[in-house]
Amino acid sequence: MLRYTLGKVFYGILVLFGVVSLIFVLFHVIPGDPVRMMMGQRGDEASIKAIEKEIGRDLPVFRQYIKYMNDLSPVSFHNRSNRVHFLYLDKDKYSYVELLGIGQNTLVLKWPYLRRSYQSKKAVVTILKDALPATLILTSAAISFAFLVGIILGITGALNQNRWPDRFLLVVTTIGMSGPSFFIAILVSWLFGYLWSDFTGLNMTGSLYEVDDFGRGEHLALSNLILPALTLGVRPLSVIMQLMRNSLLDVLDQDYIRTARAKGLTELVVIGKHALRNSLNPVITAVSGWFAGMLAGAVFVEMIFAWKGIGWEIVTALDQYDLPVVMGAVIVISSIFVLINILVDISYTYLDPRVKLQN
Numbered sequence: 001m002l003r004y005t006l007g008k009v010f011y012g013i014l015v016l017f018g019v020v021s022l023i024f025v026l027f028h029v030i031p032g033d034p035v036r037m038m039m040g041q042r043g044d045e046a047s048i049k050a051i052e053k054e055i056g057r058d059l060p061v062f063r064q065y066i067k068y069m070n071d072l073s074p075v076s077f078h079n080r081s082n083r084v085h086f087l088y089l090d091k092d093k094y095s096y097v098e099l100l101g102i103g104q105n106t107l108v109l110k111w112p113y114l115r116r117s118y119q120s121k122k123a124v125v126t127i128l129k130d131a132l133p134a135t136l137i138l139t140s141a142a143i144s145f146a147f148l149v150g151i152i153l154g155i156t157g158a159l160n161q162n163r164w165p166d167r168f169l170l171v172v173t174t175i176g177m178s179g180p181s182f183f184i185a186i187l188v189s190w191l192f193g194y195l196w197s198d199f200t201g202l203n204m205t206g207s208l209y210e211v212d213d214f215g216r217g218e219h220l221a222l223s224n225l226i227l228p229a230l231t232l233g234v235r236p237l238s239v240i241m242q243l244m245r246n247s248l249l250d251v252l253d254q255d256y257i258r259t260a261r262a263k264g265l266t267e268l269v270v271i272g273k274h275a276l277r278n279s280l281n282p283v284i285t286a287v288s289g290w291f292a293g294m295l296a297g298a299v300f301v302e303m304i305f306a307w308k309g310i311g312w313e314i315v316t317a318l319d320q321y322d323l324p325v326v327m328g329a330v331i332v333i334s335s336i337f338v339l340i341n342i343l344v345d346i347s348y349t350y351l352d353p354r355v356k357l358q359n
Contacts, residue, residue, distance in 0.1 A: 008345055012338040019334045020327075024068060027323050028061050055118065071113040072331070077105050114328035119320050124328035127313060132332065134208045135302070135309030139294045141225055142233035147287055150237045154244025154283075155271070161249060169241065176238035182300040185231045189304055192227055202227055205306035228305040232298060236290040243286050247279040288344040295333045 052058040056067060070076045100107040114124035153173075157166045193204035206224030251257065252275055260270050299311035306312075310329050317325035 005342070005346060008342045012342055015338055016331070016334055020069070020072060020331060021065075023327055023330050024065055027327060028064065068115075071115060074112060075099070075107065075109055077102075078108055079104055079106075114331070115324040117317075117325050118322045119317075124324045127325055128310065128328055128332055131308065131310045131313045134307060135295060135298055135311060137208060138225065138228055138232065138298060138302070138307060138309060139291060141229035142231075142294060143236060143287060143291045145229060146233040146237035146240055146290070147283075150240030151244055151283070153237075153241040155248060155276075157241065157245040158248040158252065159271075166245075169245075173238035173241050176234045179234065181231065181235065182304065184234055185228070185301050185304040188227055188231045205304075207306060207308040224305070224307070228298075228301050228307050231305075232294055232301050236286070236294070239286050239290065240283055243282050244279065247282050248275060251275045251279045284344060284347065288340050291340060295336060 049058070056064055059067070070078075097109045098106050099109055114128070116123055117127060120127070153169055157169045160166045189204045192200045193202050197203070202223060206221055208221065208224065209218040210221040210224070211218055248271075257270060257275055260274050261267075295310065298307075298309065299314055301307065302309050302311035303315055310333070314326055314329050316322075317329070
């Protein structure tokens with residue numbers, strides 16, 4: 001198990017390396033000048049060059065890439081004379097340990113350094129740490145809703161194959177899969193947050209925390225979670241329902257299910273104990289993929305519902321050409337995606353004994 005897990009971690013690191021390299025090249029090739037965005041159109045040439053040198057944009061792209069990868073790497077080289085970088089590490093609460101000194105350079109062990117925002121000067125890790133909980137709560141609520149309801153509807157469809165409940169559910173889920181997230185978000189926000197707000201008591205927009213009308217500080221507003229979670233969960237619910245239905249139908253056609261029924265076991269025991277467990281593998285694969293994908297796909301939903309999570313930060317940073325924030329957000333989302341896939345691969349060995357670990 002340890003060897004298998006380490007192999008998955010190694011491949012995950014390779015994936016993250018490819019993602020980081022791709023987004024670095026992408027954001028340094030596309031047109032745009034973050035320095036102009038920081039200073040406006042009235043910045044003089046000397047000030048522009050000074051800021052370019054401060055943020056490292058005066059270097060060739062390849063050297064910028066090497067420095068960025070060095071900052072991200074847990075084991076990296078740093079110049080002892082460049083105290084600015086170490087001060088940033090201290091100020092942003094980045095603990096580091098000096099491993100080996102080589103002249104003016106030192107090899108350090110540290111947390112990955114995502115740099116600082118061009119606009120707010122705040123550490124990117126601080127910005128993402130404040131925004132990530134809201135996005136995780138939103139995606140967790142959406143995928144939980146999609147998983148529970150999708151499993152129930154999938155079982156219902158499989159047990160009523162080719163009858164009206166099955167046909168009705170297939171039509172509904174097909175519509176759910178074909179609807180773009182931004183369109184569904186606008187429709188749900190307008191219907192339940194505006195047109196029928198007197199009956200639902202829900203708002204068109206709102207984040208996890210809201211400021212009290214009487215100025216007594218922030219308060220938790222869980223009601224604002226309902227509409228964005230429902231919107232974000234519609235498409236994965238449709239996929240999970242159809243996967244569960246088809247997988248369960250395939251399992252119910254197996255010989256061991258017929259043997260269980262021939263032994264006189266009740267249908268509840270046959271479905272719950274024998275069929276359901278073996279039909280969950282494709283569903284769990286879909287859930288893992290959707291959960292990680294929803295972290296990125298939540299961008300439109302968060303903007304429409306003004307839910308201030310990572311999606312909100314990405315759009316705001318793109319509007320201001322704040323590259324460290326955008327790149328840091330992509331790296332965090334990619335890391336979560338890789339981690340979830342590793343955990344799912346390991347969980348297969350427990351859910352299905354037929355899955356064998358390979359060296």
